[in-house]
Amino acid sequence: MDATIPRRQALALAAVAGLASPRALGQGWPSRPIRLVLGFPAGGTADVIGRLVGERLAAALGQSVVVENRAGASGNIAAEHVARSAPDGYTLLLGTQGTHAANAALFARLPYDPVADFVPIAPVASVPNILVVTTGLPVADVAGFVAYAKANPNRIRFGSSGNGTSIHLAGELFKVIAGIEMEHVPYRGSAPALTDLVAGRIEAMFELVPGVRGQIASGGVRALAVASRARMPAVPGVPTFGEVGYPEFVTGAWFGVFAPAGTPEPVVARLARELAAMTGPGGSLVSRLEEVGAEPMSATPEAFRAFIAAETTRWAEVVRRSGARLD
Incomplete structure (x- = not known):
């Protein structure tokens, strides 16, 4: 047997491994369009916020961001799709308190793991x-x-x-x-x-x-x-539930960007920086989110991860009190 063949194979494998390393994969990103997948149909709040985020993200990255609606199962269909996608930074999820907090308590079984299958990048808004x-x-x-x-x-x-x-x-x-x-x-x-x-x-x-x-x-x-703690400028004249005798009824949804687990750290860091800049003080998304009735959210990936853990506990209690359960 020709001893040079295994050596050539080893060199080729080493080259492929080098190209596939997280740092190498992060270099030159993004070089093609990015998909932002959300779990609800066109016309709803998730769609409104997803398109605002996609528009601003495209401008910041210099690459088009295509919003893709994969509706169904309280966001689970979209979440599973992204969890199974290549972790290369070109498929992202606009996740919610449903996909990453409440659904774990609502469904007997999820087709994805909200923690292990994703990298939390940044929150963008609460509503x-x-x-x-x-x-x-x-x-x-x-x-x-x-x-x-x-x-x-x-x-x-x-x-x-x-x-x-x-x-x-x-x-x-x-x-x-x-x-x-x-x-x-x-x-x-x-x-x-x-x-x-x-x-x-x-x-x-x-x-x-x-x-x-x-x-x-x-x-x-x-x-x-x-159901907010303070009145919303987007709906002037509408009282809070606290004002009319139900102070504990404070509830809503939040939206954040997630990537599949294993996405290169440089890609995650770039996305986190861009999203935080958009939703932080003076950010390009702040006024637009407030105009449509959303409250901007900004946090590091680490803080976002801690927020999700707290929300998982909170929504489990909401599900318990409501008695809701889905198969």
Whole structure:
């Protein structure tokens, strides 16, 4: 046997290994378009925020960022897809409190590991839930809503963007806190649920502010209260739940960027720097996020990881109290 063959193979393997090392993979990145995958359809809050992030990230990186909607299973379909993608910095996930906190408590089994399969890069925004009702519902405020629900058990149908989403869990949690019964109607995204709310086919939603502010402004729906600690400039005149007697009802969604585990550290560091600059003081995303009713978030990857751990505990308690469970 020719002894030079194993040597050539060894040299070739060494060269490939060198090219495939994390530092080598990070050099020259990005050299082609990046995909930002999100787990909800077009038209909803996740889509609005994802497109804002993609637009600013493309400008910062000098490379196009394509937003890809892979809706379904409370974001699990998108999360699994990204978890199984090559860890080369060209496939990213716009994750949520669902994909990386609540779903672990909601689902008996996840098709991905929220911790082991991802690298948290940076949070970008948080968004409170807001209780909106169809204009035909004979209530003017939260007190009237609760009184109507108690007098008419399960007559109020509240829509959501899907089982296990923050919109669903907010409604389930409010049922517990207010001592009322309502029927949950899940949709494939917020947009179709909101269409039915405006048409009067359902009575209420605990929607996220960016997804419904236009309908509030136009009079298509009536806003009763927002689940934030302070009033939101994007929905002026709408009180907080704390102001109307439910101070513990503070809930909403958050969004952050994740990469598959094993993504080169230089790529993660570059993305973290760019995203933190966008959402930090004076950042290019701050005013746009505030305009649509979102609150900018900025943190290092390490701080984001700690935040996710705390959120996992918090949402597990929300799921426990609400009694929600998905197979």
